[in-house]
Amino acid sequence: MREADIIDLLRPLAANETAAGLADDTALWSPPIGRNLVLTHDIIAEGVHYLPDDSPSDIAWKLVAVNLSDLAAKGATPRGVLLGLSLSGEDEPWLQGFADGLGRVLAEFGVELWGGDTVRAPTTSLGCTAIGDVVGRAVARVGGAAGDRLYVTGTIGDAGLGLAARRGEIEPNRFLERRYRLPMPRVSFGEKLSSIGATAAMDVSDGLLIDARRLSRASGCGVEIFLKSLPLSDAARPLVSGTDDLLAAARAGDDYELLFSLPPGREQELKEAAEAARLQVSCVGHLLADPDFRVFDEDGTVIEADVLGYEH
């Protein structure tokens, strides 16, 4: 398809004032007065974030969802996206499917398509810039303090198991595969992070352990993680037994849950926010004054850091 045809296909999704039907090369937006902006750009790559035979609708969902997840971790309300699509000859049915999934994810989270660019390339690469806004200061990654508890939303390890199922390495599982293909950015819970008193937050995209270490280091702290507290879904639980499986779940990426630190004494606010968002929230560890990074297995034994091997 020619670029003009692709734009025609996406135009119905851009019937908003900012994009003005994609009639211009730029989007024109009046940001809400008194709010600060949060901006992020993530690319998803075939073979890493999605598989060649994933449906184009699911790929579009994931492209936008992983970016909204970054905004959610800052407590921002998402407003619009710009897409950068390097396409390698995808045909009209593929692009129609992509547009369908795009429409679904934008509608689900109340986000507008504002613009972007599409070029022909030898291989496909899909980029998205997402813009949101926040009252006052966004929740940073650097504000955690020793003694803060470390919480995570939802369940951990599902997407990693879903990818293994999709690859035929374990039994097919509809729930787990869906968690890999169609992540749910925790937007409405994220909007409450600031008011419940979260000191630092990020989303779990590369794995709980590496992301917890990033958050603690950015905050100038160490961290302890307890594998026995790892929240597992009903679908994952029968597949996770023993320390190695728990470690694998804690090292798997793509869950797009929120990881955040909270000082003790905020449990009631946290409980109410989680209930309002219909989300499970679990304490998986706490931040330390010393720069250590410690992971405890189910028996409370420290696992040697050099066998974690999750750094990529």
Added chain:
Amino acid sequence: MREADIIDLLRPLAANETAAGLADDTALWSPPIGRNLVLTHDIIAEGVHYLPDDSPSDIAWKLVAVNLSDLAAKGATPRGVLLGLSLSGEDEPWLQGFADGLGRVLAEFGVELWGGDTVRAPTTSLGCTAIGDVVGRAVARVGGAAGDRLYVTGTIGDAGLGLAARRGEIEPNRFLERRYRLPMPRVSFGEKLSSIGATAAMDVSDGLLIDARRLSRASGCGVEIFLKSLPLSDAARPLVSGTDDLLAAARAGDDYELLFSLPPGREQELKEAAEAARLQVSCVGHLLADPDFRVFDEDGTVIEADVLGYEH
């Protein structure tokens, strides 16, 4: 190089409050109060916008410059960029060169690096989101009216000839090749578009003829273009003789000059703005009430539209 190493390499360019040294997945920006935002995203592709043996420094310049050019056409002051780099194994010297060029273009136009993403991919694809702001309404593409004159900044056809020279199709020419490799977005002149009374504007990225037709159609007008008024550089003039060469110049892309419509009677304001920006500005045609698209050759003869063949 690992992603962490690439981020380390770019970190010195992100020493601003919004990017906070790339320590987070997101950028946090407080937009100037009372200004509207202009957002754009353009990708540059190897073999289209740059050649495989172009220096990485020039490639970085062009990636940012083509996006700033879109902002300039809306009268916006550029503020920040997010980059989406799909890299296919570029080595450290390449990335160092890329970072050098990035630093140069950001410094030249007073723009900040706010963030982005980098992934490993089979082929290289480079995306950039640029954000700027404007007082009041941005100059749209749709505001032109019959009787408006159509102006273009600088000279036209240089980049097309520069690409031909780079490909060995014509004699090497340092000036023309530089115009292809290192476009100069017309940022400071663009900031005056609104105050001089421009009714519609866009940048010339795909060629003067096709872009003039886009502007006129978006404005609900027709357009007449006079090839004899095409502004040629001293370097291009000896290489352009006769209607075919003029047409080729008017069809060549990548000049990144500004094309805008202006009602009669604004010549003095235009002259002062052009002088302040040290830019040549030329009237190349005017908008029509009827939806025609007419191109006149040097003798004033209408060239048949069906031999233009510039639509891609």
